[in-house]
Every structure is written in C-alpha cells, then in structure tokens.
Amino acid sequence: MSRLVVVSNRLADPRRPAAGGLAVALGETLNRTGGLWFGWSGTVDPGGTPGEGALQVRQAGAVTLATVDLCREDHASYYLGYSNSVLWPVFHYRLDLADFHTADIDGYRRVNRLFARRLRPLLRDDDVLWVHDYHLIPLAAELRALGCRQRIGFFLHIPVPPPPLLAAIPQHEWLMRAFLAYDLLGLQSETDVGHFTQWLGTEAGAKRLDAQHLRAFGATVRVGAFPIGIDVDEFERLGHAAEAMDTFHALRDEYSRRRLLLGIDRLDYSKGIPQRVRAFRELLQRYPENRHSATLVMIASPSRDSVHAYADLRHELEGLCGAINGDYGDLDWMPLRYIHRTVSRRRVPGLCRASAVGLVTPLRDGMNLVAKEYVAAQDPEDPGVLVLSRFAGAAEQLHEALLVNPYDVQGMAATIQAALHMPLAERQRRHRQLMARIRAQDVHWWRRGFLDALDQCEPASASTSAS
Numbered sequence: 001m002s003r004l005v006v007v008s009n010r011l012a013d014p015r016r017p018a019a020g021g022l023a024v025a026l027g028e029t030l031n032r033t034g035g036l037w038f039g040w041s042g043t044v045d046p047g048g049t050p051g052e053g054a055l056q057v058r059q060a061g062a063v064t065l066a067t068v069d070l071c072r073e074d075h076a077s078y079y080l081g082y083s084n085s086v087l088w089p090v091f092h093y094r095l096d097l098a099d100f101h102t103a104d105i106d107g108y109r110r111v112n113r114l115f116a117r118r119l120r121p122l123l124r125d126d127d128v129l130w131v132h133d134y135h136l137i138p139l140a141a142e143l144r145a146l147g148c149r150q151r152i153g154f155f156l157h158i159p160v161p162p163p164p165l166l167a168a169i170p171q172h173e174w175l176m177r178a179f180l181a182y183d184l185l186g187l188q189s190e191t192d193v194g195h196f197t198q199w200l201g202t203e204a205g206a207k208r209l210d211a212q213h214l215r216a217f218g219a220t221v222r223v224g225a226f227p228i229g230i231d232v233d234e235f236e237r238l239g240h241a242a243e244a245m246d247t248f249h250a251l252r253d254e255y256s257r258r259r260l261l262l263g264i265d266r267l268d269y270s271k272g273i274p275q276r277v278r279a280f281r282e283l284l285q286r287y288p289e290n291r292h293s294a295t296l297v298m299i300a301s302p303s304r305d306s307v308h309a310y311a312d313l314r315h316e317l318e319g320l321c322g323a324i325n326g327d328y329g330d331l332d333w334m335p336l337r338y339i340h341r342t343v344s345r346r347r348v349p350g351l352c353r354a355s356a357v358g359l360v361t362p363l364r365d366g367m368n369l370v371a372k373e374y375v376a377a378q379d380p381e382d383p384g385v386l387v388l389s390r391f392a393g394a395a396e397q398l399h400e401a402l403l404v405n406p407y408d409v410q411g412m413a414a415t416i417q418a419a420l421h422m423p424l425a426e427r428q429r430r431h432r433q434l435m436a437r438i439r440a441q442d443v444h445w446w447r448r449g450f451l452d453a454l455d456q457c458e459p460a461s462a463s464t465s466a467s
C-alpha cells in the first residue's frame with residue numbers, strides 16, 4: 001500500500017478550531033488512512049527570510065505532520081496577496097475585488113518552491129501525493145522540477161468561474177501550465193469541470209482525448225468532479241456528546257416560544273452574508289407575524305482580516321445588523337444575534353438541531369460543508385429546513401433543500417417564510433432524502449473516488465513545467 005501524502009496550506013489546528021471545511025475534511029481523511037500531512041505551520045516568523053522556513057516534523061497518531069513557518073513578507077505576498085487577493089476573488093467570480101499587485105506573484109512562486117524543497121526529501125518513491133487548493137497550484141511543477149516522479153493529484157476546493165474571468169488574471173497562461181503538471185485534477189462540481197474544460201479549450205487549444213482526459217502544452221491531465229462530503233459518523237458522534245446536547249437544550253429553552261434561523265460561516269464576501277441579512281429584514285417587513293417570533297443567529301468567524309475586502313465587509317455587516325435591531329428590536333426581542341467570533345465545532349450540531357431553518361446562502365461556494373452538517377445534525381422526527389444557495393456546489397447534490405438565488409432578496413424572504421411553514425411530513429421526507437445522499441457521498445466516498453482515479457493515472461504523465 002502506498003503512503004498518502006497530503007499537502008495543503010492550512011492544517012487542522014487545535015488552537016484554531018474553525019479553520020474551514022478543508023482542514024476538517026483532510027483531518028478526517030488522514031485519520032482513516034494515516035500518512036504525511038505537509039503545509040504551513042500557521043506561524044508567521046517576523047525575523048524570517050523570504051523563501052526560507054525551517055521544517056518541523058511531529059507525530060499525531062498515525063499521521064506525521066510536517067510544517068514550515070512563513071516569514072512576514074512571504075505571508076503577505078503568498079497568502080494575503082496572490083492567494084487571497086487574486087485567486088480567491090477571481091475564482092469566486094469577484095474581479096471587482098481582485099488586487100493584481102505585481103509583486104505578489106513572486107511570493108506565491110517562492111513559497112511553492114520552498115514547500116517543494118522542504119517536502120522533496122521526505123518523499124518515498126511509492127508515495128501518492130494529494131495537493132489541495134488554490135494556494136498550491138504550482139506545487140506539482142516545482143516538485144517535478146526537483147525530479148519527483150510520483151503520482152500527484154490536485155483538488156480545488158473553490159469554484160471555477162467561466163473562462164473570461166480566468167483570462168483576466170495576468171498570469172493565467174502560467175496557471176494553466178501549472179495545473180497541467182498534475183496527473184489528476186479534482187473539482188467540486190460538473191459546472192466547475194465545464195468551466196475548466198472550456199478555459200483550457202479556448203485559451204490553450206486543449207484537445208479532449210476522451211470523457212476524462214485533456215491534452216494541452218504537451219501534457220495530459222485527467223479532470224473530474226469529486227464533490228467533497230462530511231464525515232457523517234464523526235459528526236453524529238459530536239452531536240451526541242455533552243457540549244452539543246447542552247447547546248441544544250439551552251437554545252431550546254431560551255427559544256421555546258420563538259423560531260430560530262441559523263447561519264454559520266467564515267466572515268467572507270463569498271458567503272452572501274449582507275444579502276441574507278437583507279432577506280431577513282424583508283421577511284420581517286413583508287410577513288409581520290415573524291416580528292417578535294423569529295430570531296436570526298448569525299455566527300461569522302473572523303477570517304483573513306488584514307485583507308481590505310474582509311475589513312470592509314465587517315463594517316458593512318455591523319451597520320446592517322445594528323440597523324435591523326434598531327428598527328425592529330423591542331425590549332423583549334432582538335431580531336438578530338450577530339456573533340463575530342469562532343464558536344467551538346463541538347457546539348455546532350446542537351446549534352443546528354435547535355434551529356428551524358438553516359441559511360446557507362453564498363453568492364458562490366465550491367461546496368459548502370455547513371449545508372451538509374446542518375442536515376446531518378437534524379432530528380429525523382422533527383427536522384429543520386435547509387435553505388441553500390443555488391450557487392453553492394452543494395446544490396448539485398442537495399436537490400431537496402429549498403434552493404434560492406441569494407441575489408434575489410425578496411425571493412429569499414419568501415422562501416424563508418415557506419421554510420418556516422413547511423408541514424412536518426414534507427420536512428421529514430426532504431430530510432430523509434438529503435440524509436441518504438449525504439451519508440452515501442461522505443468524506444470517505446470522496447477520498448476513495450479521488451484516490452482510485454489517481455491510482456489509474458500513468459505516473460508522472462505530465463511533462464510540462466510552470467517555471
């Protein structure tokens with residue numbers, strides 16, 4: 001059996017429990033298979049040198065964790081800069097928020113090269129490498145340049161926008177070549193596969209060899225949709241543990257006469273949080289019976305707050321939430337509870353179960369695992385209703401959710417109202433169907449699907465370099 005080597009910028013970190021769905025999913029995957037997990041330590045070393053960073057290796061059960069610190073300059077250009085101010089906004093269809101600062105690309109390349117140099121000596125010949133997300137697109141090319149011949153797969157957790165948006169990235173041809181250094185590219189949805197294939201076709205004249213393989217720049221790559229799932233068993237265990245139960249009972253007692261609506265996100269402009277707040281305002285305005293009876297709890301954990309767009313969003317949201325509470329709140333009822341803090345993951349199932357409606361309404365999202373967790377946390381006898389953006393990757397799988405267009409504030413308000421009034425039998429039926437799919441297509445199904453496909457690839461089929 002080959003050893004699995006996972007590479008991601010973010011590793012699961014007990015000091016930072018809401019690192020996002022990626023770190024949780026990879027942690028659950030590796031706990032099952034064992035192997036090596038390589039990435040950024042999460043530490044910024046103020047005295048460090050660009051392109052350098054010592055390797056730290058420690059053992060956590062069956063998983064070896066190998067991490068590298070980043071110096072301040074590399075963190076600014078690679079993480080805050082190119083990854084989160086160029087790739088993240090563009091891949092989430094937000095050219096308007098992209099900051100194409102020329103120096104950042106140098107830091108992005110430098111850190112990918114550093115990761116390759118630190119990882120290379122740790123590798124065995126029969127390892128299988130699985131690289132994750134937009135921070136590390138050029139990693140395979142860097143590893144190939146150092147002589148790695150192992151199979152290398154890449155999974156992109158974020159959406160792929162239509163080709164004209166990608167073509168706006170000044171280095172987009174270089175990025176295409178970097179993608180082609182992988183043996184297998186996994187994307188979240190068929191929509192993403194369609195956009196990726198069109199991009200390579202229109203911009204690089206890529207040829208489709210068969211249903212799965214594309215050839216361009218002298219390299220062949222297999223591309224497919226592998227929608228990520230959650231660890232249902234693990235999440236159910238969490239749901240039965242004391243912290244989730246306490247949270248559930250406390251909320252049920254407090255809201256015994258009220259209906260709870262719930263949103264849990266990282267504070268990110270892709271999540272459609274202001275639009276959701278406006279829809280809630282519209283709900284109170286158009287359906288006044290909800291005044292004094294519905295409360296929206298919105299947990300937005302702090303994220304990337306030194307990037308301008310995130311700081312701007314925070315201010316916008318504070319204004320919106322304050323205005324709703326000021327306009328509609330009363331001595332005995334506040335319509336909205338906005339919590340800009342990380343809530344322990346152990347409390348999440350209790351929060352979900354206590355709420356009548358889960359609002360997962362991103363403007364764009366690769367998948368959105370909160371949608372799946374919301375369903376998995378429900379009591380099948382009396383389940384809450386999931387209101388889900390049609391622009392989340394999860395919408396391709398979760399048809400029985402109430403799908404909404406998050407830009408259509410009035411439509412969203414009407415759907416929330418319908419969710420609040422959905423008859424029990426319909427809630428049970430939808431929940432049953434959703435749960436069956438979430439269970440069948442869980443995180444282990446995702447891992448097996450991707451790794452089996454990678455196993456079928458010819459090793460080191462790519463002959464291109466991104467440099």
Ligand code: G6P
Pocket residue numbers: 010019020021022023133134157158303304
């Ligand atoms: C998204 C990305 C992940 C990232 C996570 C948290 O889920 O796809 O790659 O780890 O957000 O963001 P952060 O910047 O804190 O790692």
